[in-house]
Amino acid sequence: MTGLRGFNLSLGGRQVLHGIDLAPAKGEFLALCGPNGAGKTSILKALAGLVPNSPGPDPRRTGYLAQNSQPTWALTVGQVAALGRIPHGDTDERPIAAGLRRCGIEALRNQPIDRISGGEARRAMLARVFATEPEMFLLDEPTADLDPAAAHAILRLLRDTAGQGASVVAVLHAVELAADYAHRVVLVDQGRIAADLSAKDALAAAARVFGMRMGQGPRLLPAT
């Protein structure tokens, strides 16, 4: 299984990641949380082999969902899901249909992706990851821009997926949601892993580690 050991990353002369040790386990839903610019996306890209010097995983065993990704062309939902078969070099109907079914969008199969809602489009992109049948899911903010009901549905789907033996790593902004659904929460701050916790300890630790920056309400504003 792919993992990072003492991984450093510099982009444009600035060190973004400092000695990251992270090995997602099978059957585990791991959430990466932290403030903007903490390095969550960089860690995910390193796991996916998308940054310099990162170990390149087998594309047939890894499914990567980029942040805010939308296809350039108005492919149909079914065509988007079929892109997940590119690493295998086939167009096997079974995993494509299974991916669409798991994400609950089989009925939209022939709809162009620019004619459906944002939540449905996110599900289509997720169905593409499922169609690869990967052992490791690497998902960058799979619930961004989604309403609470849709976000809960996707997180439940991810927990079930991990329950079936895959390892799922997701960047999530809301620590509360992560604590509800993930098995393990990794708090990232300033390019370092600040805490690596079981879900039940995550909320208290997040408040302690991030202090004011991750706090709620008026505490977000600096004191004057």
Next chain:
Amino acid sequence: MNHRPSAVFNTATRPTAALAAAALCAGGASLLVGEGFLGPANWLILSEIRLPRTLLALAIGSGLGLSGAVLQGALRNPLADAGLLGITPAAGLGAMIAFYWGLAAGFPPALPAGGLIGAAIGLACLLGFNGRRLSGPALILTGVAVSALSGAAMSLALTLAPNPFALAEISFWLMGGLEDRALSHAALALPPIAAGATLLLRLGAGLDALTLGEDTAASLGQAPARTLYLAAIGCALTAGASAAVAGGIGFVGLAVPHLLRPVFGQRPSALLLPSLLAGAILLTLADILVRLTPLLLPVSANPPLGVLTALAGAPFLVRIARRTAP
């Protein structure tokens, strides 16, 4: 369990077959249509004039259509075509230098050969400027740079042209056309076009993966830099050889994929073969129109092919602009 191939990956076979048949018909019509009717006595007209012209129209049109489809997919830009890479002006510059130094006067194939050398230098600049880590926006910017450099050099050569007669002759060549092209021209242009088209037709999976962005394409095992490199090389081969033999012919590469998307869908790989066929049809029909114009209208000269394709293509740009407007 159902293991038959997914329907979404089957290229629409019937419309593709229809396009292939139409391309054959256009080629046949191109052999038959022109000044003077064909009889047994006119075998020379057929073999020496219309055959090379038809072969070139089919080959150049297919290369331009295919490279337009590939570049729009590779650059994720609906306005891309081979002209964006600066290869066409580079080929024009090479041909112009061959012309300017009088090489073409003594040895006619020197003109297209100069065009091919110009296109090769343009491609070397394009890839050299980029280095190893190639991305779509960088390729567009360096293409604009190569285009600007070749354009400036061409303008300089035009102002230094020895006599006004040469100036007229050069600008007529730059407008593009297939008049008076011999089988030697076809022999020069067809191999690079065939090689480029073969290369481009194999990029389907890489282009499909790129619809989701360069990071996702890499995660699917389709290195985006490699796809972009091969796309640039293939397009330089087809567009360079086309420009070397026929001058600048615009809008075929831009318009053809847009014409086909309503029928074949938006998936880049599904547009490759249809764009090749439709490009061949479009350019062959345009060239037939060029020949018919003096027969149908009270004009004495044939309009340049590049002018006809631009006239037909400009409305498409307007349509794309109106569609993408918010």
